[in-house]
Amino acid sequence: MAANGKGPDHGRLDRVVAEARRNREQREKGYREQALKMYPWVCGKCGREFTRETVSELTVHHRDHNHDNNPSDGSNWELLCLYCHDNEHSRYLDAEGQGSAQSGSPGTTTTTHKPFADLAELLKKK
Numbered sequence: 001m002a003a004n005g006k007g008p009d010h011g012r013l014d015r016v017v018a019e020a021r022r023n024r025e026q027r028e029k030g031y032r033e034q035a036l037k038m039y040p041w042v043c044g045k046c047g048r049e050f051t052r053e054t055v056s057e058l059t060v061h062h063r064d065h066n067h068d069n070n071p072s073d074g075s076n077w078e079l080l081c082l083y084c085h086d087n088e089h090s091r092y093l094d095a096e097g098q099g100s101a102q103s104g105s106p107g108t109t110t111t112t113h114k115p116f117a118d119l120a121e122l123l124k125k126k
Helices: 010-038 082-097 119-124
Strands: 058-062 077-081
Touching: 010 058, 010 077, 058 082, 077 082
Parallel strands: none
Antiparallel strands: 058 077
């Protein structure tokens, strides 16, 4: 209610929403920066490579779809291009609508590209 006791306090509601958005943006900025330092700038799904000019098209995907689960080792993150990220979330929502979005159940979506699969061999060649 407003200070005068008549109706909702829209100013307060606007402040609460704005603060929640700022907090989310700050949290996202933190894990995005960590993930971009931790992983090569390659989409974990399609394998597209990114440069400083195109890195804005690379997103951090949370494997368990929980944006508050951000372990410092990056184990819940993978870098996906905008297109693959949208596709991954669409597939997850489709599976969730069918009641099978629980981890390990049929219909659960996972990525298949393994960007680090040959890393040890590549490092040996240097």
